[in-house]
Amino acid sequence: MTYGATAGVDIGGTKIRAAVVTADGEVVASATAPTPRGGAAMLDVAAGLVDRAVAAAGRGMGHGAGSGVGSGAGSGAGRAGVTAVGVGAAGVVDPVTGEVLAASDSFTGWVGTDLRAGLASRTGLPVTAANDVDAFLVGEATWGAVRGVRSAAGIALGTGVGGALWLDGALYRGAGAAGEIGHMPGFGDAVCTCGQRGHLETLASGRSVERRYAEAVGAEAGVGGVSAGVVPGSASALGAAEIEALARAGDPAAVRVFADAGHAVGSAVLVVAALLDVGHVVVGGGLARAWDLLEPALLARLREAPPVSGHPVEVRHAALGGDATVVGAAALARRA
Numbered sequence: 001m002t003y004g005a006t007a008g009v010d011i012g013g014t015k016i017r018a019a020v021v022t023a024d025g026e027v028v029a030s031a032t033a034p035t036p037r038g039g040a041a042m043l044d045v046a047a048g049l050v051d052r053a054v055a056a057a058g059r060g061m062g063h064g065a066g067s068g069v070g071s072g073a074g075s076g077a078g079r080a081g082v083t084a085v086g087v088g089a090a091g092v093v094d095p096v097t098g099e100v101l102a103a104s105d106s107f108t109g110w111v112g113t114d115l116r117a118g119l120a121s122r123t124g125l126p127v128t129a130a131n132d133v134d135a136f137l138v139g140e141a142t143w144g145a146v147r148g149v150r151s152a153a154g155i156a157l158g159t160g161v162g163g164a165l166w167l168d169g170a171l172y173r174g175a176g177a178a179g180e181i182g183h184m185p186g187f188g189d190a191v192c193t194c195g196q197r198g199h200l201e202t203l204a205s206g207r208s209v210e211r212r213y214a215e216a217v218g219a220e221a222g223v224g225g226v227s228a229g230v231v232p233g234s235a236s237a238l239g240a241a242e243i244e245a246l247a248r249a250g251d252p253a254a255v256r257v258f259a260d261a262g263h264a265v266g267s268a269v270l271v272v273a274a275l276l277d278v279g280h281v282v283v284g285g286g287l288a289r290a291w292d293l294l295e296p297a298l299l300a301r302l303r304e305a306p307p308v309s310g311h312p313v314e315v316r317h318a319a320l321g322g323d324a325t326v327v328g329a330a331a332l333a334r335r336a
């Protein structure tokens with residue numbers, strides 16, 4: 001049954017995914033496409049994917065061809081019981097207006113996009129809009145690793161580092177960027193993607209793992225004037241997944257950069273615990289797939305400096321994998 005289902009949309013830098021999600025958090029149908037350039041094009045693709053997912057969910061219910069889904073705006077009854085859309089999008093999203101307030105440079109024409117009105121007019125359904133890491137945390141707090149906990153922080157280790165806060169059973173958004181710990185200072189001296197120095201993201205993102213490994217290997221090679229701190233821009237630069245494999249094979253430099261990332265996340269967890277006294281933190285994102293490489297240094301950091309509150313903080317690996325943002329966005333639509 002998809003009665004009472006909502007649609008969740010995950011708008012990321014490389015792909016957009018929409019899913020029809022039941023009231024129990026089950027994904028009954030989904031559709032994915034590459035992210036185009038420009039806000040209007042991204043909304044067009046997102047709305048088209050909602051239509052495709054709704055159509056697939058309708059077929060799953062035995063409505064068959066000719067049910068009218070996929071033809072644009074329609075009534076709830078004609079849309080496989082889907083009553084609302086929630087979207088989790090890259091960037092800082094205004095909690096009141098649903099407008100994208102800020103985004104990284106890689107998102108052309110995204111700042112200023114009105115997610116709520118833009119998707120509502122394209123789908124004919126009410127829309128709730130939030131940041132993708134906010135949606136990830138709502139997913140994990142509703143159906144995942146921190147289900148049932150009163151307060152938790154979420155940390156997403158992806159290309160960059162994102163964060164979100166779940167306080168007293170609800171998402172806390174501030175003016176849109178609450179919990180964004182990726183750009184918190186105090187983590188060394190490297191230049192961040194935002195142009196400032198020493199942010200958590202310079203140690204704990206996929207991009208930083210790649211940069212730091214390249215630096216470490218370049219420094220060890222030590223020939224031809226290559227020195228630490230110089231990023232070799234050559235084709236030999238490895239991706240995070242390859243460095244993860246090297247770490248598993250015992251490559252000391254690869255082990256080191258993952259341990260440094262885990263240690264940095266541990267420090268960030270201590271800051272969040274000190275500030276908000278949250279008992280749980282959930283860590284997800286693509287880089288967190290290497291949980292076994294991150295966790296030992298992370299836990300060692302927590303043991304080194306336990307919260308003075310006396311309340312231990314429990315860090316859990318995300319449970320919903322790549323589904324967390326779409327099911328969380330669908331849950332946000334339900335809660336609205």
Ligand SMILES: [Zn+2]
Nearest residue numbers: 183192194199
């Ligand atoms: Zn930064």
